[in-house]
Amino acid sequence: MTASAAALDTIRSEVDRSLKEFVDRQRPLVSAPELAPLISAAEEFLSGGKRLRPAFCYWGWHGAGGGDDPALFTAAASLELLQASALVHDDVMDASDLRRGMPSAHRRFQALHEKEGWRGSAEQFGEGAAILLGNLLLIWSGEMWRGSGLPQASLAAAQEVHDHMRTELMCGQYLDLLEQAHADNTFDSALRVALFKSGKYSVEQPLRLGLVLAARGREPWIDRLCEAYGRCVGIAFQLRDDILGVFGDPAETGKPAGDDLREGKRTMLIARTLAAASPAQVKVVDGMLGDPGLDAAGVGRLRGIIEETGALAACEDMIKSYLDDALNSLDDAPITGEARTALADLAVAATSRRT
């Protein structure tokens, strides 16, 4: 095991511990027995996960000379609450049934309604409860961040980045809705969505938060590094996500095979497919993409076209090329050698993952 893989294990267990402590501190506020399903859903959506966002934040902090401070794990772990909130709301917006192989939050609450034989629409109850759960996680992410115990000077320096990240995430997700609704799906628009809906808050901003917390200010080299490394890894991270959404192994992704095809997600993979497809292939894609009833044969047919048009290979090439650029951007960044190695390893991990 390399030093940075060992460090990632430490980060994961510290993040798990911080999240558990935080949720435990909320319990007195949400102690009414009827609220138990809300808390257990929150806990479930916070468990597991690759903890990549906290890891970017952690290595930003250490890269800019931050010392060992357990409060940093708490601040970094708060990014997982933001992420959990986004996933819960995303699944409502996409009407997704599964998340990591388990029922999505709204389906979970819907099942509770059905099991108890309550009045009214179980589906509407499920959606409402999931919206509220996502809000709770969103509120808690800010609360955990502020209450991390990091020095006020660090938190004050990073506050603007933190605020910006959250507004940007909501705007990025709105751009993603528009991308799905618009028919254009150009390379440019697909790239922009990949960056704003996911790349920024998954990589660039967590890294920037760690760096600014440690440096207690937003120095020009920090923005240069975050824009170069963060942008490249962020886009490549989302391109990997797009590929997993079509070609991922359900046993690893926890989502049905080809789920993004059934949802009709307009990604770079699809933009490249349509750009290189024959008129006959375009007709097939237009007819099948976004069909909620798409079966295994249909998924296989679309996968075939995505491969035959060279779109899959082109996206893999893009990932490689963004990864190279990201690794190069680390060369002259004034960060510690240990952080440089760890960020290089994280870039590889984030873009070659299988879940």
Add this chain to the structure above:
Amino acid sequence: MTASAAALDTIRSEVDRSLKEFVDRQRPLVSAPELAPLISAAEEFLSGGKRLRPAFCYWGWHGAGGGDDPALFTAAASLELLQASALVHDDVMDASDLRRGMPSAHRRFQALHEKEGWRGSAEQFGEGAAILLGNLLLIWSGEMWRGSGLPQASLAAAQEVHDHMRTELMCGQYLDLLEQAHADNTFDSALRVALFKSGKYSVEQPLRLGLVLAARGREPWIDRLCEAYGRCVGIAFQLRDDILGVFGDPAETGKPAGDDLREGKRTMLIARTLAAASPAQVKVVDGMLGDPGLDAAGVGRLRGIIEETGALAACEDMIKSYLDDALNSLDDAPITGEARTALADLAVAATSRRT
């Protein structure tokens, strides 16, 4: 015009100004032309409103000796962002078409999708965009609060109340969903929902925030006052809301006549109706309440039963009695005379409003 009515006018215009300034400061972050509908929807849902929550906060601050400070208006105005977020999400959860006589946020985005002839489900787009808009408003409420410019010592003292209020709001709304889903609808459960879903964050917590900000600590008399006055006015506020949802004038409420009947809201008004109704009346209520297609005749019939059973009069009596208790609770509170008068006037305004 009384002194406190004049003060309310000042509060309203200062809150409007603060909100406008805050949204203007966000504009550079959300400057992409495609994001314009998100911003204009935010602005629309922030305009108007009675600004009661900021007024409770303002009079808490002044009551506990807070001086004139424009930053207080900014902190108080942030409560309107929280409220706007709750309304936008509420309308999604209730599938409401109208808000203050205009299309609700999700219907607005749905109409944009339809007008532009975009791909996919206009309804799903509308809901997704409204969830994101509500999130943006929720994030901004915290940001505006923290960035108000009030002294750090004040903000630090009030932070726990602020955090608590937000968690409590989400839990209260979840309890409301449960109340609608459960069949019991007892007086106790209706009262609890009225308090937690609306009363606490509308009255008790805004007042507590103002008091704690000024006193820079949560002194025992503050909690005593907030629990007595806040609880009474908060519950009476929601009881008035329940009555307006059934008997309100659409020209004033901006909601269709009897909308709560169509949505099947289980409120104190309904609990009291069912408790006093004859078996024949219960049958009518059970058959008609929650019917989305309920017409004017049906609304009239249900209104008749609510009046005949004495439920309407009983709820009006409850409001009067809570109001009396609230006014009494002000007597020995160690607050300024001006604040005492203003809080008495506000209690009347909040419980006798027609919109």
